[in-house]
Amino acid sequence: MTESATTQNIHDLTGRIAVVTGASSGIGAATARTLAAGGARVAVLARRADRIEALAKEIDGIAVPTDVTDPASLARAAATIRAELGRPDLVVANAGVMLGAPFATAEPAEWTAMVNTNISGLLHTGKAFVDDLLAAAAGGGRADLVHVARSPATRSTPGTACTARRRPAWPP
Numbered sequence: 001m002t003e004s005a006t007t008q009n010i011h012d013l014t015g016r017i018a019v020v021t022g023a024s025s026g027i028g029a030a031t032a033r034t035l036a037a038g039g040a041r042v043a044v045l046a047r048r049a050d051r052i053e054a055l056a057k058e059i060d061g062i063a064v065p066t067d068v069t070d071p072a073s074l075a076r077a078a079a080t081i082r083a084e085l086g087r088p089d090l091v092v093a094n095a096g097v098m099l100g101a102p103f104a105t106a107e108p109a110e111w112t113a114m115v116n117t118n119i120s121g122l123l124h125t126g127k128a129f130v131d132d133l134l135a136a137a138a139g140g141g142r143a144d145l146v147h148v149a150r151s152p153a154t155r156s157t158p159g160t161a162c163t164a165r166r167r168p169a170w171p172p
Helices: 026-037 049-059 071-084 108-138
Strands: 017-021 041-046 062-065 090-093 144-147
Touching: 017 026, 017 071, 017 108, 026 041, 026 049, 026 090, 041 049, 041 071, 049 062, 062 071, 071 108, 090 108, 108 144
Parallel strands: 017 041, 017 090, 041 062, 090 144
Antiparallel strands: none
16 A cells, blocks of 8 residues: 555655755754755755855755845746756745844844845745745645744843744644
8 A cells, every 4th residue: 555645754855856045054054954864955045155055065955045035036046946956845944134132222224134034035935936836736746835933933032122922832
């Protein structure tokens, strides 16, 4: 008896084409390594070209220098990925910044940078790859879009403007 698509080993990513934004360090780099280890072909995106080039070489992926705050940059990245790897079916929108200055001294430009990266960047990333994901799903394949949130989305930091209420752990 064969397994259905919903019960197959979710850790086997063979044949999947993944995109990870914010892959120059931290969670993004670790995610790219994990996806590659699972068998996915991975495109790593970030502004710091030197870091993603080293990571791409390590995981046998491709590096695509990209600024998620710029929809044109993401459109170029998506075209490059399609040309070099094929249609992505797994996108991890991880790019983010945290400029934790105290509220009283934080510059409005820092807030703008955080909103442009952490919120608008997620939207721009999804928009750049939505047609690929919908096509993968329409063809009967898996299609995943993962948004990674920063800690201020779930907890406050004393002395900063990040005062969101604490939310329960997910899943509940």
